[in-house]
Amino acid sequence: MVMTSSSSRILRKLPRENAFYFFTSIGNYTGESASSLKAFLKKIKEIEDKSLEFHLYRGDFERWMAGTLEDEELAKKIQDLKAMNPVGDTLRDQLCFIVSKRYEKLKKSTK
Amino acid sequence: MKIKDGAAVLDELDWKILQALQENAKQTYTEIGHLLDIAHSTVYDRIRKMEKNGVIKRYTTILDLEKAGVKYVTAIMTIFTDPKESENVAKRLSESEEVLEVSTSLSEELLIIAKVVAEDQEKLHSFIAHSIAPLPGVLRIRTSIVTRRYKEGECVKNFFGQGGIKLSKMETQGRVFKLNLTSLGNEEP
Numbered sequence: 001m002v003m004t005s006s007s008s009r010i011l012r013k014l015p016r017e018n019a020f021y022f023f024t025s026i027g028n029y030t031g032e033s034a035s036s037l038k039a040f041l042k043k044i045k046e047i048e049d050k051s052l053e054f055h056l057y058r059g060d061f062e063r064w065m066a067g068t069l070e071d072e073e074l075a076k077k078i079q080d081l082k083a084m085n086p087v088g089d090t091l092r093d094q095l096c097f098i099v100s101k102r103y104e105k106l107k108k109s110t111k
Numbered sequence: 112m113k114i115k116d117g118a119a120v121l122d123e124l125d126w127k128i129l130q131a132l133q134e135n136a137k138q139t140y141t142e143i144g145h146l147l148d149i150a151h152s153t154v155y156d157r158i159r160k161m162e163k164n165g166v167i168k169r170y171t172t173i174l175d176l177e178k179a180g181v182k183y184v185t186a187i188m189t190i191f192t193d194p195k196e197s198e199n200v201a202k203r204l205s206e207s208e209e210v211l212e213v214s215t216s217l218s219e220e221l222l223i224i225a226k227v228v229a230e231d232q233e234k235l236h237s238f239i240a241h242s243i244a245p246l247p248g249v250l251r252i253r254t255s256i257v258t259r260r261y262k263e264g265e266c267v268k269n270f271f272g273q274g275g276i277k278l279s280k281m282e283t284q285g286r287v288f289k290l291n292l293t294s295l296g297n298e299e300p
Contacts, residue, residue: 021244026236027186027254029244 007106010071011037020064024050037069037106041099049088052095056082061095074102112160119166124149128157129167136170173263183228184235185257188243190223196248197221203246209238232256 019035022043032047034040044052055061059082066075077098086094113120121129124147131143140158144151161167176183192200197215204213204225212226229235239252 016247017241017245019245021240023236023240023244026232026256027188027239027252029239029249029252031191031249031251033244 006070007109010069010074011103011106011110014068018068020060020068022047022051022055024048024054037071037074037099037103041096041103044092044095044099049092052091053087056086056091056095071102071106074099077102112157112164112166114164119161119164121161121166124153125157125161128154129161132158132167183230184232185226185228185260186235187255187257188223188225188227188239189253189255190225190243191250191252192221192223193248193250194221196246197223200246200248204243207238207242209242 014035016035019033020040020043022030022032022034024030030047030051032043032051034043056078059079062075062078062082065071065078078095081091081094081098084094112122112125127147128143131138131146138146140151140154143154147154158167190200190204201213201215201223204210204223207227209229210225210227212224214224216222216224227235227238229238235254235256239254243249243252
């Protein structure tokens with residue numbers, strides 16, 4: 001069970017310099033960013049496949065989740081997803097499923 | 112060199128001296144004098160005047176990093192910005208050690224073009240992701256990694272001047288000088 005204080009911490013809004021910035025390749029920034037887990041969930045539903053693939057296989061998602069959001073559990077789940085080598089719609093669907101499930105759980109635990 | 116309406120006006124001999132300096136800024140006044148068939152004191156006077164008036168910005172050194180055994184990548188970044196924040200973005204970029212050149216560009220959207228260097232592609236990406244993308248007003252970024260250079264450096268000769276003298280860019284070994292075109296009343300190319 002997630003503790004209320006750590007759930008709130010994971011769900012907090014981050015300062016702009018700690019937001020997740022979506023790129024499609026080295027140095028090519030899409031203009032989209034997410035400064036909370038909620039915003040991240042919204043963006044991964046819309047962002048182009050190329051960006052999701054770029055960040056998943058570089059380990060950027062899991063690094064941001066563990067290092068910045070401080071959610072080791074979610075980072076581990078993303079790592080497991082990467083090991084399954086999903087691409088395109090499959091990647092988006094699975095990523096959205098994992099993140100939304102985790103988001104709902106954290107949200108519930110703060111109530 | 113004369114000053115007209117606050118801007119420097121160079122004559123043909125000034126341009127020839129500048130051209131000689133750009134080919135090799137380590138040349139002595141005597142060597143330039145021999146080359147142009149004029150007294151070294153004339154060369155000295157004219158160069159001093161152009162330095163004093165900011166026509167010659169500075170003398171610098173162009174390094175061949177590959178020969179120095181340094182591994183690096185160069186990239187050209189095109190940064191699309193919110194016009195209200197463009198000036199601040201350009202200033203912040205100019206303060207970064209990784210950024211070698213920053214210019215704004217006239218096009219349908221307001222663009223900043225910057226030349227950036229990093230040890231490798233990973234460090235380049237990290238710099239852009241952590242230092243450039245989060246700047247307020249950055250809308251998106253396109254980055255092209257340079258794979259091969261055909262020409263590099265700054266050298267002015269035989270392009271803007273009179274009597275067949277014009278400016279072009281070239282690289283020289285050793286010291287080169289930076290010419291301040293704005294002080295000549297020209298826009299930098």
